[in-house]
Amino acid sequence: MQNYRLALKLFIIFILIILLFIPQASLMGLVSERASWRSEAYSSIEQSWPGSQTLAGPVLVIPYTLTVNLKETITEKDGTSREVVKAQKIDKRLIMIPKQLDIQSALDSETRSRGIYAVPIYNSSLQVSGSFETQALVDLLNEHKNDQLQLYSPYLSVLVRDQRGIAAPPNLIWNQQNLAFNPGTNLPNATAGMHAKLPEFSTVTAQIFKFNFDLKLRGMSSMNFALLAENSELGLVADWAHPKFTGELLPEERTINDQGFTAHWRASSFSYNVSAALEQCSANQCDALLNRSVGFDLLQPVDVYQQSERSIKYAVLFILLTFVVLIMFELLKQLRIHPIQYFLVGLALTVFYLLLISLSEHIDFGWAYLIAALASTGLLTLYFGAILHSRQLGLLLGSGLLSLYTVLYVILQAEDNALLMGSLLIFAVLAALMLATRHLDWYALTANALPQAKLNRPEPESDTLPSA
Structure with a gap:
């Protein structure tokens, strides 16, 4: 029965990840839309200045x-x-x-x-x-x-x-x-x-x-x-x-x-x-x-829309990695995290890219990236600490997420070697996850997974009448 609950929850999390593709696609469309508006601004200036x-x-x-x-x-x-x-x-x-x-x-x-x-x-x-x-x-x-x-x-x-x-x-x-x-x-x-x-x-x-x-x-x-x-x-x-x-x-x-x-x-x-x-x-x-x-x-020194579009392509990696870590803590610490909480975490990860796009139109891309990353990781650090019932675990996950954002920024700046560095990042994350879990007994973990929550409710009444 418990294995059935775990399989059902993993299926729900998979559906949530699929649903999170919708805001990612919307962000890609937003970048294209803003870039087209920039082209219209070019055309507008060209009407009053030689092209x-x-x-x-x-x-x-x-x-x-x-x-x-x-x-x-x-x-x-x-x-x-x-x-x-x-x-x-x-x-x-x-x-x-x-x-x-x-x-x-x-x-x-x-x-x-x-x-x-x-x-x-x-x-x-x-x-x-x-x-x-x-x-x-x-x-x-x-x-x-x-x-x-x-x-x-x-x-x-x-x-x-x-x-x-x-x-x-x-x-x-x-x-x-x-x-x-x-x-x-x-x-x-x-x-x-x-x-x-x-x-x-x-x-x-x-x-x-x-x-x-x-x-x-x-x-x-x-x-x-x-x-x-x-x-x-x-x-x-x-x-x-x-x-x-x-x-x-x-x-x-x-x-x-x-x-x-x-x-x-x-x-x-x-x-x-x-x-x-x-x-x-x-x-x-x-x-x-x-x-x-x-x-x-x-050329403009930094094409904010090109860099934003490239960063959005890594959104799936960030969501998958965060969800995998949460599932690991749920199994290892015998915690229960509701699918709605997974979904909220995914939305918080997605909002980072919306902040990045909007801020980079008004300030330098580096500062926009820093503010968006600190805002996103700060919110998720507090939320992780609450749902994992541990400030230490929340700080650990938040610092790890901030490190990933730092690596992503380095990749975005390395235009010629972006594909190579992105491939190395994915390999390093997968290798670290495999090495960290190589000694785990998955059968034992899934057998004890998802314990029943203790609810405060009155004891059921007996069917027998009290003795006189």
Whole structure:
């Protein structure tokens, strides 16, 4: 009968653990919901401040019209046919990339808040210089020397992702001439940016033109550069201490410290495959010039939602371990703990994660974790002491739970080794539990388990009448 009661109670505890999955799933949903609200805050700030930026170019564009003679066969009413030669004009663009491109960027960052969410924004001071060689124009003219080809005024185009990021129109120094930039790229399907009209140059021999300009570019969260040149050099200096380098090429050199970071890229048209983007631009899809880029994201120092989500995944381990220890004390100390008390303990363990999420939105994650852990273990220490009828046992379980929270915090901080450390924690807990109970006589414990409680009630009356 007693073994039946123990089996029934273990089954009830198992059902309670299953029920506690519901608040755990709700906490996961809460984290996703708060993260989506943060994304909405990003979008809200982006409506009044330039978003993520990409700088592409400059590229040298020479529009031209090519007149070709097309033969067309016309069939007359009498069945005879004849060939007619018609002239057709085709509008095209010759797009040339710099032979050498050098970009130096100095980035100053700050944060803007929308409610409780902070978003990193920046002002980037860019120095762009390089040189163009017009050999491609000479080759084009030689290729169509027997065709009618008309050249139009050349111009220099610079593309950006968000036009609002250009704080002030810069001046272009083109072969020691001071030229003004105009809004818009003058390229199809890539309107954000600027362009500058260039003076005519020789079409007989190839020339080399040097250029440079300074640009103030604003943005948010990330900055990227499309290295459209035969040879490119990119140097960055920023005051943000938590960058994430992105794109098709990682920097060759980088340094990161508490004051910020520096990075340096070097690329060529071979390693970067510039020709594919230029072909798309020639087919009137010039927005493709922005797609192939290198750069960085301004990461928040601590992603509280990511860390909270990772901590919630260990909730089941904490609940299982706590329930196993309570069952062990119930068997060893001949105590009776009601299933409702198990359920309340599970809820107290779950509330820790709710406190962690809510507090970490307002204060540093480390302090939020400490306050939530102390609140949860303090409550459970008092409760353990009451249901186990021993302050010492309550302190023992509370200190053990606090130690687990400490280990969990270390795991959360070790992002790259989190899986390894989590696996070692589970193994260590299981090993400690097995070694601590290896000499127990489970048959004897379960035979004496769950003794009947002594209830204060009157003795039953006798069926016999008292003697006279």
